[in-house]
Amino acid sequence: MYRLYSHNDLDGVGCGILARLAFGTNVDVRYNSVQGLDFQIERFLEKDRLDDVLLITDLSVHSENEKKLTEFVDKGGNVTLLDHHKTALHLNETSWATITVKYEDGRLASATSLLYDYLLQNNELERTQPIDEFVELVRLWDTWEWEKNEALKAKRLNDLFFMISIDEFEERMVKRLQEKESFSFDEFEEKILDMEETKIERYIRRKRRELVQTFIGEHCAGIVHAESYHSELGNELGKECPHLDYIAILNLGSKKISFRTIHDHIDVSEVANHFGGGGHAKAAGCTITEEAYKLYIDEPFTIEPLRMDAFRNQHNNKANEAGSLYVDHQDNRFFIYLLQSEKWVLEKNQSTESYFSSYQEAERHIKRQYAAWLVRDEMYVQYLAQAVLAAKRSKGTEQ
Numbered sequence: 420m421y422r423l424y425s426h427n428d429l430d431g432v433g434c435g436i437l438a439r440l441a442f443g444t445n446v447d448v449r450y451n452s453v454q455g456l457d458f459q460i461e462r463f464l465e466k467d468r469l470d471d472v473l474l475i476t477d478l479s480v481h482s483e484n485e486k487k488l489t490e491f492v493d494k495g496g497n498v499t500l501l502d503h504h505k506t507a508l509h510l511n512e513t514s515w516a517t518i519t520v521k522y523e524d525g526r527l528a529s530a531t532s533l534l535y536d537y538l539l540q541n542n543e544l545e546r547t548q549p550i551d552e553f554v555e556l557v558r559l560w561d562t563w564e565w566e567k568n569e570a571l572k573a574k575r576l577n578d579l580f581f582m583i584s585i586d587e588f589e590e591r592m593v594k595r596l597q598e599k600e601s602f603s604f605d606e607f608e609e610k611i612l613d614m615e616e617t618k619i620e621r622y623i624r625r626k627r628r629e630l631v632q633t634f635i636g637e638h639c640a641g642i643v644h645a646e647s648y649h650s651e652l653g654n655e656l657g658k659e660c661p662h663l664d665y666i667a668i669l670n671l672g673s674k675k676i677s678f679r680t681i682h683d684h685i686d687v688s689e690v691a692n693h694f695g696g697g698g699h700a701k702a703a704g705c706t707i708t709e710e711a712y713k714l715y716i717d718e719p720f721t722i723e724p725l726r727m728d729a730f731r732n733q734h735n736n737k738a739n740e741a742g743s744l745y746v747d748h749q750d751n752r753f754f755i756y757l758l759q760s761e762k763w764v765l766e767k768n769q770s771t772e773s774y775f776s777s778y779q780e781a782e783r784h785i786k787r788q789y790a791a792w793l794v795r796d797e798m799y800v801q802y803l804a805q806a807v808l809a810a811k812r813s814k815g816t817e818q
């Protein structure tokens with residue numbers, strides 16, 4: 420009997436699907452959370468199943484289980500662990516684990532792609548076009564390579580994974596990979612994926628209007644309360660407001676904060692760490708401690724949401740050398756214009772505040788310090804007319 424213990428995300432379940440294709444009913448597949456695997460392994464080892472073939476994918480074991488698995492293998496047990504997480508690299512020292520973060524050609528590995536290679540090498544599975552495509556989509560998703568390759572199909576595969584149960588997903592995929600000549604979504608799936616996409620877009624637009632910004636420590640943080648779609652929200656809000664160092668997404672029900680950043684120079688795992696949490700450089704989380712409650716909920720509670728830049732302007736556009744006008748909640752007016760090559764002037768209420776070598780730097784400054792937004796054309800025209808008039812009048816009094 421084969422046993423596959425894998426992760427309960429798309430990459431982990433991708434491994435389950437490949438195992439199903441290779442071993443049919445002769446495999447017992449269990450999906451675990453990161454914390455759940457060690458418990459599952461302990462139960463397996465207690466039964467001392469020397470006839471079984473144990474495969475562990477997309478997860479790693481703690482040091483005590485590492486020791487126990489080595490003992491189990493030494494007395495004849497059959498164990499293979501395949502993973503691609505950097506944190507598991509030390510397991511390469513054992514005889515039963517292979518951790519591959521990157522392929523030789525530079526592509527990042529995923530558990531599903533590693534298990535596919537393994538099954539092909541051991542002649543447990545035959546290479547086919549649809550399986551190739553499916554494995555590549557899972558790999559693109561799990562390694563985030565889909566973003567730069569704009570492989571939307573990979574994102575949609577993961578969306579589908581979350582919309583139906585794991586059992587149904589597994590069943591649908593196994594059937595498709597056995598029967599079809601290429602991998603695609605069926606009509607029903609396309610329909611619900613389109614609906615889901617629209618729903619996410621609307622959700623993000625609504626949440627954008629609730630976004631507030633404040634300085635927490637050295638960082639300029641965007642704060643939003645949301646229960647769902649944290650990855651999409653963090654990504655979209657981050658891209659729309661690149662002056663924010665990171666986005667903190669709060670869920671009061673679960674008492675959790677998710678941190679997301681689009682910037683390479685920000686490490687949100689350090690932010691999460693400060694409150695006893697952890698994660699990756701671009702995505703991390705923690706529970707809402709008393710300190711975090713004060714900083715992310717209590718103090719920002721009275722801050723007005725960050726307004727959006729006017730987007731249908733003909734005249735008041737960004738990086739306009741003749742000038743762009745912004746305001747803030749205190750009704751301060753900010754005017755940015757080009758004085759000479761690489762010298763942009765920032766005026767606050769018509770007196771020069773500072774100089775910047777690029778428009779982007781000037782805008783970043785007023786957005787971070789004042790949460791200012793680009794105003795609509797009407798206000799821009801009014802502002803310029805008043806400035807012209809004021810100049811004429813002051814000239815008139817001189818004469």
Ligand SMILES: [Mn+2]
Binds near residue numbers: 431477530
């Ligand atoms: Mn993975």
